[in-house]
Amino acid sequence: MDSYDSRNGPYSSGNSGGEGDIASNSIAASTITLGGNTLVNGDVLIGPDGDISTGISVGPNATYTGSPDTLSSEQQYPDPTVPAGIPSSGNLSVSGNTNLILTPGTYHYTSLNISGNGRLTLTGPTEIYVSGEINITGNGIATQGNLPTNLIIYVTTSDTVKVGGNGAFYGGIYAPNSTVKNVGNGGIFGSVVSENYIQTGNSSIHYDLAMRDIENKKRYGDLKVLAWQEKNTLLWGTGTAAAAEI
Secondary structure (H helix, E strand, O other): OEEEOHHHOOOOHHHOEOOOEEEEOOOOOOOEEEOOOOEEOOOEEEOOOOOHHHHEEEOOOOEEOOOEEEOOOOOOOOOOOOOOOOOOOOEEEEOOOOEEEEOOEEEEEOEEEEOOOOEEEEOOOEEEEEOOOEEEOOOOEEOHHHOHHHEEEEEOOOOOEEEOOOOOEEEEEEEEEEEEEEOOOOOEEEEEEEEEEEEOOOOOEEEEOOHHHHHHHHOOOOOOOEOOEEOOOEEEOOOEEOOEEO
């Protein structure tokens, strides 16, 4: 877990930083637990007025590079709603060797599934509202220029969002009522807001500082210096996370 700024070029060792903070609104014991070989390049924060000596638990092979601290106030995220005048186009499923191309714009689907060698290719800035499950595997989604700011997926329900496969995901996922599972080898480049967050295997996430412009303009989350924000408990590196918001 770390950060970078796509306005300065692609993610690399020379364009990565330490703003991959993780945080929790909760002040319960071990509300943030880092396990396995977890590396967090950033700070670790628990809820306001919490006791960091009991609220943060770090396993023998896990580490973070920043400082332990508490949030000044709890983080809040509004529910997403489909803009007026954007009707549902039903289920979007891309499989086999299909490469489906979407032109820039705003779309609404009841579910989104990409599997096999299927790929969804975006040719410019795109917003996708989904009122059901999302499964992004296969060859995933090709965002124009690999710029996370060119794609935001809004999940209007509490259905699960899964990002897997070997292809990297470039974009923002705003799913404040959903579980987001990052289980692939390609990693997420951008930003995620979710009720529950699960990251396993070789998966990773690189917070794009350029997403802040979108967040401020569209109230896409409320991330200022946080790349991870958690409401209750985070079991990091063990395959389980609860109430994680990024």
